[in-house]
Amino acid sequence: MKKDLKKVRNIGISAHIDSGKTTLTERILFYTQRIHAIHEVRGKDGVGATMDSMELEKERGITIQSAATYCSWKDYDVNIIDTPGHVDFTIEVERALRVLDGAVLILCSVGGVQSQSITVNRQMTRYKVPRIAFINKCDRTGANPFRVTQQLRDKLDLNAIMIQLPIGLESDLEGMVDLISMKAVYFDGDQGEDIRHEEIPANMREEAEAKREELLDAVSMFSDELMEAMLEESEIPEAMIHEAIRRGTLSLELTPVMIGSAYKNKGVQLLLDAVNTYLPCPTDVENTALDLDKDEAEVVVSNNPDDQLVALAFKLEDGRYGQLTYIRTYQGVIQKGDTIINSRTGKKAKVGRLVRMHANEMEEIDGAGSGDIVALFGIDCASGDTFCSPGINWSMSSMHVPAPVISLAIKPVDNKAQINMSKALNRFTKEDPTFKTFVDHETSETIISGMGELHLEVYIERMKREYKAEVEVGAPQVAYRETITQRADFDYTHKKQTGGSGQYGRVGGYLEPFEDGEYEFVDQIVGGVIPREFISSCDKGFQKSLEKGILTGAQITGVRVAINDGSYHAVDSSDIAFQLASIGAFKQGYAKAAPVIMEPIMKVAVEGPSEFQGAVMGSLNQRRGVIIGTFEEGNYTVVEAEMPLAEMFGYSTTLRSLTQGKAEFTMEFATYKQVPKGVAEELIKAFAAQKKDA
Amino acid sequence: MGYEPLVQQNPLRVLDMNRENNQMGLVMARAGLGKTALLVQIALDAILRGKRVIHVSIGESIEKTKTWYDDILQLILQDHSVSRPHELIDMVARHRMIMTFKVAAFTRSRLEERLNDLVLQDIFRPNCLIVDGFDFVNTDREALDDIKNLMESMNMQAWFSAICHRDDARVSPAGVPAPCHEIDDLFDMIILLKPEPDATIQLDIIRNYGEQVKGGKSLHLDPTTMMVKEM
Numbered sequence: 001m002k003k004d005l006k007k008v009r010n011i012g013i014s015a016h017i018d019s020g021k022t023t024l025t026e027r028i029l030f031y032t033q034r035i036h037a038i039h040e041v042r043g044k045d046g047v048g049a050t051m052d053s054m055e056l057e058k059e060r061g062i063t064i065q066s067a068a069t070y071c072s073w074k075d076y077d078v079n080i081i082d083t084p085g086h087v088d089f090t091i092e093v094e095r096a097l098r099v100l101d102g103a104v105l106i107l108c109s110v111g112g113v114q115s116q117s118i119t120v121n122r123q124m125t126r127y128k129v130p131r132i133a134f135i136n137k138c139d140r141t142g143a144n145p146f147r148v149t150q151q152l153r154d155k156l157d158l159n160a161i162m163i164q165l166p167i168g169l170e171s172d173l174e175g176m177v178d179l180i181s182m183k184a185v186y187f188d189g190d191q192g193e194d195i196r197h198e199e200i201p202a203n204m205r206e207e208a209e210a211k212r213e214e215l216l217d218a219v220s221m222f223s224d225e226l227m228e229a230m231l232e233e234s235e236i237p238e239a240m241i242h243e244a245i246r247r248g249t250l251s252l253e254l255t256p257v258m259i260g261s262a263y264k265n266k267g268v269q270l271l272l273d274a275v276n277t278y279l280p281c282p283t284d285v286e287n288t289a290l291d292l293d294k295d296e297a298e299v300v301v302s303n304n305p306d307d308q309l310v311a312l313a314f315k316l317e318d319g320r321y322g323q324l325t326y327i328r329t330y331q332g333v334i335q336k337g338d339t340i341i342n343s344r345t346g347k348k349a350k351v352g353r354l355v356r357m358h359a360n361e362m363e364e365i366d367g368a369g370s371g372d373i374v375a376l377f378g379i380d381c382a383s384g385d386t387f388c389s390p391g392i393n394w395s396m397s398s399m400h401v402p403a404p405v406i407s408l409a410i411k412p413v414d415n416k417a418q419i420n421m422s423k424a425l426n427r428f429t430k431e432d433p434t435f436k437t438f439v440d441h442e443t444s445e446t447i448i449s450g451m452g453e454l455h456l457e458v459y460i461e462r463m464k465r466e467y468k469a470e471v472e473v474g475a476p477q478v479a480y481r482e483t484i485t486q487r488a489d490f491d492y493t494h495k496k497q498t499g500g501s502g503q504y505g506r507v508g509g510y511l512e513p514f515e516d517g518e519y520e521f522v523d524q525i526v527g528g529v530i531p532r533e534f535i536s537s538c539d540k541g542f543q544k545s546l547e548k549g550i551l552t553g554a555q556i557t558g559v560r561v562a563i564n565d566g567s568y569h570a571v572d573s574s575d576i577a578f579q580l581a582s583i584g585a586f587k588q589g590y591a592k593a594a595p596v597i598m599e600p601i602m603k604v605a606v607e608g609p610s611e612f613q614g615a616v617m618g619s620l621n622q623r624r625g626v627i628i629g630t631f632e633e634g635n636y637t638v639v640e641a642e643m644p645l646a647e648m649f650g651y652s653t654t655l656r657s658l659t660q661g662k663a664e665f666t667m668e669f670a671t672y673k674q675v676p677k678g679v680a681e682e683l684i685k686a687f688a689a690q691k692k693d694a
Numbered sequence: 695m696g697y698e699p700l701v702q703q704n705p706l707r708v709l710d711m712n713r714e715n716n717q718m719g720l721v722m723a724r725a726g727l728g729k730t731a732l733l734v735q736i737a738l739d740a741i742l743r744g745k746r747v748i749h750v751s752i753g754e755s756i757e758k759t760k761t762w763y764d765d766i767l768q769l770i771l772q773d774h775s776v777s778r779p780h781e782l783i784d785m786v787a788r789h790r791m792i793m794t795f796k797v798a799a800f801t802r803s804r805l806e807e808r809l810n811d812l813v814l815q816d817i818f819r820p821n822c823l824i825v826d827g828f829d830f831v832n833t834d835r836e837a838l839d840d841i842k843n844l845m846e847s848m849n850m851q852a853w854f855s856a857i858c859h860r861d862d863a864r865v866s867p868a869g870v871p872a873p874c875h876e877i878d879d880l881f882d883m884i885i886l887l888k889p890e891p892d893a894t895i896q897l898d899i900i901r902n903y904g905e906q907v908k909g910g911k912s913l914h915l916d917p918t919t920m921m922v923k924e925m
Contacts, residue, residue, distance in 0.1 A: 154796070157755075613808070613811065614808075614811030614815065617811060617812070617815070617817055618811075618815045618817060621815065621817040626787050626788055627791055627817070627818070628756060628760060628787070628791075628792060629749075629756035629759065629760065629791060629792030629793060629794060630756070630791075630792070630793050630794065630808070631755070631756055631794045631795075632793075632794070632795050632796065632799045632804070633795075633796040633799055634796070634798075634799060638756075640756050642787070673784075
């Protein structure tokens with residue numbers, strides 16, 4: 001099982017929605033002979049592309065969850081993680097990026113770099129993922145790979161350099177010139193499976209020479225030998241250029257640009273060659289884990305199959321045979337029958353079935369070496385958990401998980417739906433850390449929360465389809481928060497004497513704004529005025545108070561509570577008495593601490609033709625937005641703004657009608673900010689009315 | 695607003711900036727001496743005086759320009775105690791708008807169109823325009839005059855930056871180097887940044903509100919923070 005890690009590639013395919021990612025993956029699987037027929041995403045045969053395994057994805061023609069699949073190309077093992085393209089699912093993208101060593105960034109040759117590509121690119125930079133750009137759809141009307149390459153430089157700040165030139169464009173796309181071998185490449189056969197190398201067409205010779213010069217200039221930075229060879233004007237071996245491009249790519253200082261059309265079966269095999277040649281193998285990338293036994297000291301994983309196992313569960317799926325857990329191994333090997341430990345829970349588990357996944361089909365295997373991506377059956381865990389061999393207790397560094405910003409109340413229509421709904425929710429929360437659910441004790445409603453409208457819509461759809469749980473859906477609610485803006489003292493006595501044993505507790509102290517976190521409890525009690533055993537009761541009482549603010553019933557954050565005084569009764573004081581005293585004390589202090597309502601602010605980017613810039617800015621301004629800035633290039637413009645989430649419901653419809661459907665926008669959570677006075681008053685009024693009705 | 699101390703203590707008070715609106719200022723230096731840092735400080739000073747600023751960045755990204763403001767504002771907050779820093783940061787964001795253009799996309803007509811978009815819809819009414827990265831080499835007097843007229847008609851102050859080169863010896867009688875040596879009369883304020891042997895950068899104020907200044911060299915840029923300091 002020990003295989004040459006140099007010949008393993010764990011890659012992601014990441015892109016803007018509709019740039020043809022799924023089609024490209026489909027072609028890759030076809031050429032690597034994992035599948036034997038090609039189905040289009042929106043094909044007439046109704047089968048759908050192989051990677052989109054969920055029904056819903058097939059219907060909407062988009063990829064929601066990343067499925068990992070394995071294939072092999074020219075003796076290299078390639079694991080492909082298909083990643084979703086919509087910004088509402090970025091946790092999926094980020095999780096996938098965590099386990100990748102390299103990525104292919106797909107761009108549409110017509111649409112070019114769009115706002116989603118910018119987000120994805122930023123994520124790739126954050127996780128230091130080396131990438132190759134593939135400009136797809138060169139057969140489309142309006143295709144201009146040169147413009148897209150320039151955009152990669154301008155908008156994504158990548159050192160993008162074309163290593164191919166198209167032979168013809170749009171409907172005349174015939175093939176491409178490989179600027180390294182200086183040959184024309186054509187793709188014959190019904191499915192482009194026969195590759196034919198020819199001399200470069202005479203009319204392109206000059207352009208190709210010039211572009212090759214540009215390429216060599218750019219990549220010689222990464223290779224002294226190449227630089228020397230160029231200075232000496234001697235023959236430059238292809239391998240030397242490949243090596244220089246590889247070095248540049250791995251250092252993230254160069255992004256080779258390839259072109260083609262997956263739909264027309266052109267250029268895909270060359271892209272696979274490039275994946276093998278330029279993208280890193282597991283040992284090229286340094287990954288770190290945290291040693292939980294050594295106070296979370298950072299340790300570098302070795303990639304050595306002889307070391308103890310460290311593996312990350314990066315994705316869960318509920319299949320026909322139970323829970324399927326996708327893992328990436330970072331060192332050691334995992335084999336059937338091994339005992340592994342979940343370092344989060346400390347629970348032991350035995351490895352049962354081990355499979356290599358290819359979308360819906362799976363291949364039974366006995367074990368997997370370090371650097372591999374495989375799936376386990378019957379292991380209970382959550383997404384993001386780390387598995388180790390007995391003896392070490394490491395955790396792959398925690399992934400950046402944003403807090404949910406929007407929530408919905410859902411109500412099952414009948415009893416059966418109720419049972420199915422809880423099953424579904426249980427599954428979804430395990431799969432997706434940005435999806436949260438809880439029951440509101442006051443209204444007994446089930447609340448789900450997540451990263452955006454579409455995010456929640458998709459889960460509701462999945463509940464209906466996969467779990468047959470029909471639910472009624474309430475209007476989306478923004479996750480407001482409350483916090484205090486000044487220090488306030490409290491001194492509260494809780495006393496109750498109505499037969500039986502009484503309750504007594506007095507708590508004194510103060511509340512103050514706490515900017516660095518959500519809550520801090522400070523015990524300044526001296527002389528035992530509150531006995532030790534009741535200190536934690538106070539803490540508990542204060543934490544309970546944080547659940548619902550008095551202004552809007554939203555969660556309270558950013559509060560430091562200090563207790564410095566109190567008194568007790570030898571008989572009547574108890575845990576519950578001090579909890580209730582603390583709740584009373586908090587209420588008393590909170591009202592005096594000038595509480596305010598905070599709302600989630602989103603970073604929004606709207607892009608489209610310049611003629612609509614004024615209208616777009618107007619629409620953002622009307623929605624209480626702060627326009628940060630604008631960017632203009634030719635007839636194309638981007639407006640960046642910080643917008644309250646509460647004002648963004650239905651914005652896509654507004655934007656569509658304002659711009660004849662020519663502009664689009666992306667949105668991601670930025671921060672929480674205080675709600676302006678007028679809006680706050682309305683929220684408080686609405687909450688009061690709601691309380692009255694209840 | 696309660697930011698008067700910040701305004702009063704600003705070394706930039708040496709410049710006579712709040713006399714009236716429609717004047718044009720120019721910051722000149724060789725590459726890398728701190729033109730943008732100075733322009734951002736001028737902009738922040740205007741914002742603290744209650745003005746609204748449009749920062750035009752030619753050939754730069756929104757993100758980078760915003761970072762300049764964030765960094766310099768942080769330095770100001772480090773040096774001065776402000777009771778509610780978040781409110782100040784918020785106030786700056788609301789009084790500033792960044793417009794970035796690809797080099798070729800910036801023209802007077804485009805600028806006028808954008809400013810009108812903002813003013814007519816009452817989205818943002820700027821008092822001050824900062825133009826960083828303006829191409830003086832390929833601009834004639836007429837075009838700049840045009841912009842000056844636009845500023846006057848909109849009752850705005852404007853500040854430009856220009857790069858001069860060591861090997862270009864051309865200089866106007868007032869001491870303004872190329873490429874602005876033939877158009878220096880269009881500007882009411884001119885500051886030249888000059889590196890000193892002790893690694894600080896001196897602000898040589900050549901013209902202050904239309905008046906020729908001799909020996910106006912009491913300000914310099916701290917080389918580590920790029921903040922304006924008094925000697």
